[in-house]
Amino acid sequence: MKPWEKNIKRVVPYVPGEQPNHKDMIKLNTNENPYPPAPGVKRALQNLDFDRLRLYPDPTIGLLVEELARFYQLEKDQVFVGVGSDDVLAMAFMAFFNSKKPVLFPDITYSFYPVWCDLFHIPYETIGLTDDFRIQKEDYYKENGGIIIANPNAPTGIYENLTTLEDILRHNQDVIVIIDEAYIDFAGRSALELINHYDNLIVVQTFSKSRSMAGMRIGYAMGNPKLIKALNDVKYSFNSYTMNTTSIIAGVEAVKDDEYFRECITKIISTREKTEEALISMGFHFPKSGANFIFASHPNMPAKEILNALREKHIYVRYFNLPRIDNYLRISIGTNEEMKQLIECLKELFIDSAK
Amino acid sequence: MKPWEKNIKRVVPYVPGEQPNHKDMIKLNTNENPYPPAPGVKRALQNLDFDRLRLYPDPTIGLLVEELARFYQLEKDQVFVGVGSDDVLAMAFMAFFNSKKPVLFPDITYSFYPVWCDLFHIPYETIGLTDDFRIQKEDYYKENGGIIIANPNAPTGIYENLTTLEDILRHNQDVIVIIDEAYIDFAGRSALELINHYDNLIVVQTFSKSRSMAGMRIGYAMGNPKLIKALNDVKYSFNSYTMNTTSIIAGVEAVKDDEYFRECITKIISTREKTEEALISMGFHFPKSGANFIFASHPNMPAKEILNALREKHIYVRYFNLPRIDNYLRISIGTNEEMKQLIECLKELFIDSAK
CATH class of the missing domain: 3.90.1150.10 (Aspartate Aminotransferase, domain 1)
Structure with missing residues (x-):
């Protein structure tokens, strides 16, 4: 081993699903x-002024933030956009899980959560789901450094009622709670309706599933302006121009076509x-x-x-x-x-x- | 202040340049x-099979890695691609600067370097440029946790000879040295010709300047396969699908049109x-x-x-x-x-x- 190899970060990387062809x-x-994707996406990309690609994209991703805010009836400062929900979640882990107490999530869930915890040195504890893969809300009524729950859960597909989530939120108002709703559009009521009641709640969604745009990498978070500002601060400390021009334009068209x-x-x-x-x-x-x-x-x-x-x-x-x-x-x-x-x-x- | 606000990361974000309109x-x-951008970029995007956007992009960014390897006469495992050189550099800081000793860079240089150090808790020391903004190579002949030098430097535009850089490399073979070459195509010989002689050297370039594609967010790093693997490991721990389908396709066309x-x-x-x-x-x-x-x-x-x-x-x-x-x-x-x-x-x- 060469001396410089000692300085290399050791990580056990996430292995993405096979992409057969x-x-x-x-x-x-x-x-x-x-x-x-919605027909407007194709039209918008084909009619793009290609000369614009020489220019930096809008770092605030303003057009897409605005369109999402309109769609969900939120203010613009309640919406954060990133390069897929993985990017949004990674930024959220960095921005919100800075306690010495462990972050809690189910033992069976999206396999990226422990990977981000390891990468950012965040202590965590997994909470066992029941034998039929359900959340027992009381398990989350204890001291912790934050909570993340995928709802519907991956890879079980189980959707927990909003009342279960609200009970967990009510018992955890001193930490930040993330609800990861990658699949919510196929399920039922979103935790979004709780964000005006719980200022420590962040809801994360994606264009990769219900909006047919996995290839464009668009994810977003919704929550109170303080949380959104914290996400933007971390983003701007990392990479100001994360989302390219084509994704911004395509994203807007997808949201428009309800x-x-x-x-x-x-x-x-x-x-x-x-x-x-x-x-x-x-x-x-x-x-x-x-x-x-x-x-x-x-x-x-x-x-x-x-x-x-x-x-x-x-x-x-x-x-x-x-x-x-x-x-x-x-x-x-x-x-x-x-x-x-x-x-x-x-x-x-x-x-x-x-x- | 609410209790959950204690868990929010405090960062002083980088302020991107004004984007007047x-x-x-x-x-x-x-x-x-x-x-x-090259005319082929427009053609490729207009002829894109839009149905493909519903699928995840290739997480290895294989086509673009291959095209860059061909262009620079490298092996595929010597090339890493990211979402702009900011993304590549952020990953490199995470992957390579894990020593307790300070990372060295000039006092006047790309203003993102200290921002990433703060974000990832990397100790650093800035080295004063001379009065006419030049590097004094001897200043870098001391114990450190890694070195990053922008060449040509930003915002001075000064290009230092390869012999200066090679002298710095020769005195720093126990740490990883990053040469950030965002502007190299407007200058002279790239440090790329040194990567087969110094296995601790990483060279970073971008499509944002010389290839007219700031709007597509494409950057890349070149170095020995061990360093490239470390970058990929960190990338896969962060977000597997960073680059969207349109950027991959557009990037390939830009490189082809020499x-x-x-x-x-x-x-x-x-x-x-x-x-x-x-x-x-x-x-x-x-x-x-x-x-x-x-x-x-x-x-x-x-x-x-x-x-x-x-x-x-x-x-x-x-x-x-x-x-x-x-x-x-x-x-x-x-x-x-x-x-x-x-x-x-x-x-x-x-x-x-x-x-």
Whole structure:
């Protein structure tokens, strides 16, 4: 080892989900939306004044902040925009989790939370979910340095009622509580309606799922102006011009087209319900999904075996080799046609294995 | 103050340069390129398969890494790509400056360096430049936790010879040395030719200046594969999908068009030389520029006064209210026509003031 190697940060990096690239594959492994972005996004990018790309983008991301504020009926100083919700959450961990007491989150949740804690030297404690992957709110009624809860949770897809979250908030008014709502548009009421009652609450959402724009990297946080200012201060200490011009323009158009947005969500929820029925009839069990994926397990065949059998047919789903969930598959909701093919493949698999 | 406010990180954020937006303004304040990106960039974005935006981008940014490796005759594992060189540098500070000894950099340089040190709790020591803003290499021959040098330096524009940098490297083989070359294409030989001789050297460049793409946010680092892996490890611990699909595609096209790239640089250098002559004939003095800007001062009129007079004519240049440089203006090189208007404005100003 050379002496300079001693100065290199040792981190165990997050491993992103596989991004296969087969022709005719069915990609149900990273919770992407099967429908394209709103038509206005294409128009706006094609009509872009390309000469503008030589100029720095607006560091305040003003147009998109404004459009989101309008959409959610907030003030502009209640909205922060970042490069995907991962960027927003990383900034939030840096900005808000600076206590010596541990930050709390469930033992089964988005796997990036402990990675950020390690990266920024934030102490943390994971709280066990119940056997059926539910949050027990009383577990969070103790001293801590902050709380983060994904709702709906990943990768279980379970949506907890706002009353559960509000009870947790009511018991934790001295720390900052982040609700990570990447999948909320497929679920139910957002914690957003609580931000005017709890000034220590930050709600984080993304364009990657319900708005079909994973490729553009847009995430945002909403909360009281003091919290938003703290996020901006950290952002400006890190990289002033985080979001490029094309994302700002595309993001605005996506938010404007409310009708298209609701149409896509309705289609995905309807496909999810049909898929749930088909899976149940085949003996799968899973928690009720509030997301654009189903977290399913089968009593007669190990998840890993199903994963590999599907992969051979170029159908990709996600498997986590982790305690308590290593017999589950996370299956993203694609189009009706894609899910039909998945179900047919699974049927064949179970018929073959029964022979 | 509410109890939760105690947990908020206190930072003094970097203040980005003003982004005025007047019609018919002449914007010479943020070192943007006056020419549009390569024509292939426009074509690639217009022909983009917009449906792809619903999918996550390639987290390895493979296409762009490959194209940069080809351009600079490197291996792919010697190239790291990030969201602007600010993003690359922030990751590099996190990845490489983990010693208890201070990181060294000049007292007059890119103002983000101390901001990142504060954000990541990195001890640092600034080393005074000489009275004519030059580096004295011997000042860096002492124990330290790493070195970062901008070459050409910002905001002076001074380019130091590679032999000076190599002498500093030779005396600092036990720490990581970053050479920040945002403006190198307007200057001379890059430190890139040293990376195969010094495995502790990282060279950082950007698409924001010479490649006319500040609006797309693309920066990159080159160095030995161990350093590049460390950067990727930190990146993947922070945000796996940093660069959006449009930037990846646009970046590839910009690198491919070598002829357009060299043409733009030649034009800017020629305009810089003409502008330098005109400024000298008016009594301005400035260090010889190796960048797309001139760092100029006039013995008969305070910089701030010139700044404000130009602003009234909607010509924007950059002023730093900082010790030792508060009588200088940083003037970006625009088109010939823009610089002609600047010079005419300045002439009028000096004639008026002489009356």
